[in-house]
Amino acid sequence: MDTSHKGKVVLVTGAGNGIGKAIALRFAEAGAHVVVNDVNGQSAEDVKNEICDSGGSAIAVEADVSNSDEVAEMFKKATSNFETVDVLVNNAGLISPMLHFFEADETWWRRIIDVNLTGHFLCSQHAARLMAKKGAGVIINMSSGGATRAHRAFCAYDASKGGIEALTRAMALDLGPYGIRVCALMPGSIDTEGMDEEARRLRGENIPLGYPGEPDDMAGPALFLASDDAAYITGDVIKVDGGMLSQQRSATVDIMPPQNFPPRDSL
Numbered sequence: 001m002d003t004s005h006k007g008k009v010v011l012v013t014g015a016g017n018g019i020g021k022a023i024a025l026r027f028a029e030a031g032a033h034v035v036v037n038d039v040n041g042q043s044a045e046d047v048k049n050e051i052c053d054s055g056g057s058a059i060a061v062e063a064d065v066s067n068s069d070e071v072a073e074m075f076k077k078a079t080s081n082f083e084t085v086d087v088l089v090n091n092a093g094l095i096s097p098m099l100h101f102f103e104a105d106e107t108w109w110r111r112i113i114d115v116n117l118t119g120h121f122l123c124s125q126h127a128a129r130l131m132a133k134k135g136a137g138v139i140i141n142m143s144s145g146g147a148t149r150a151h152r153a154f155c156a157y158d159a160s161k162g163g164i165e166a167l168t169r170a171m172a173l174d175l176g177p178y179g180i181r182v183c184a185l186m187p188g189s190i191d192t193e194g195m196d197e198e199a200r201r202l203r204g205e206n207i208p209l210g211y212p213g214e215p216d217d218m219a220g221p222a223l224f225l226a227s228d229d230a231a232y233i234t235g236d237v238i239k240v241d242g243g244m245l246s247q248q249r250s251a252t253v254d255i256m257p258p259q260n261f262p263p264r265d266s267l
């Protein structure tokens with residue numbers, strides 16, 4: 001049994017689905033008390049029940065991370081149940097709707113920046129105050145390949161993720177003296193919706209390892225960053241993307257595509 005995070009209080013935002021859910025479940029398996037946040041209260045409740053039904057410890061808190069009153073209330077609930085927060089995973093993020101730059105309007109721009117970037121700031125301020133009192137804590141932000149290489153029709157999303165990486169570095173500097181580490185994870189293409197075989201194959205063509213990731217692929221790196229094994233890592237972004245961001249061209253258009261590599265039985 002993994003007891004690496006036994007007794008820690010871990011708050012995961014946007015944990016009702018996808019990557020956040022996988023991270024919340026793994027922290028619970030590792031013995032943490034988990035605060036399962038989502039703007040969708042029912043999905044947060046479902047994940048909390050899944051944790052408690054398998055013997056773990058969790059509460060569900062419905063809150064929109066871009067709303068400062070709701071965030072304050074969420075931290076009140078977390079501390080009245082578990083006293084403190086040792087690890088914050090800022091995972092909640094809005095990915096769509098996709099809009100071309102000419103179709104985009106101010107409401108769309110502000111909503112995505114509010115949820116993705118301001119949400120990280122609001123939750124981190126509450127968590128960091130609690131952590132600073134103890135002189136220890138870890139904040140894990142959720143970036144995207146879009147912080148480094150753009151997606152078409154995603155300008156607000158990509159700008160928010162670039163902001164998250166800058167915020168990660170800035171927070172690491174401001175919070176280091178208080179014993180708080182701040183890092184970010186950068187997921188590549190993670191299948192949170194259950195792609196069919198053809199979609200997985202096509203997506204895989206753009207990924208050096210050849211297949212999209214699963215939400216659970218993000219959980220190990222999150223638990224590592226939150227652990228003492230990562231005690232000297234702060235301000236960093238860890239790519240978890242099957243090598244996607246390391247490549248110049250996708251396999252299908254590369255000068256030497258993988259089908260021309262030396263066959264295994266020739267080695």
Ligand SMILES: NC(=O)c1ccc[n+]([C@@H]2O[C@H](COP(=O)([O-])OP(=O)(O)OC[C@H]3O[C@@H](n4cnc5c(N)ncnc54)[C@H](O)[C@@H]3O)[C@@H](O)[C@H]2O)c1
Nearest residue numbers: 014016017018019038039064065091092093144187189190
């Ligand atoms: N899936 C990927 O391939 C991928 C790639 C790069 C980055 N990411 C990032 O990972 C994070 C999780 O993505 P996912 O694919 O699991 O998404 P998802 O849509 O499956 O899950 C996101 C969860 O966040 C919740 N949420 C949305 N707005 C919220 C708000 N205002 N307050 C609280 N909760 C809110 C949603 O209800 C949902 O349960 C996001 O920050 C996303 O940008 C995902």
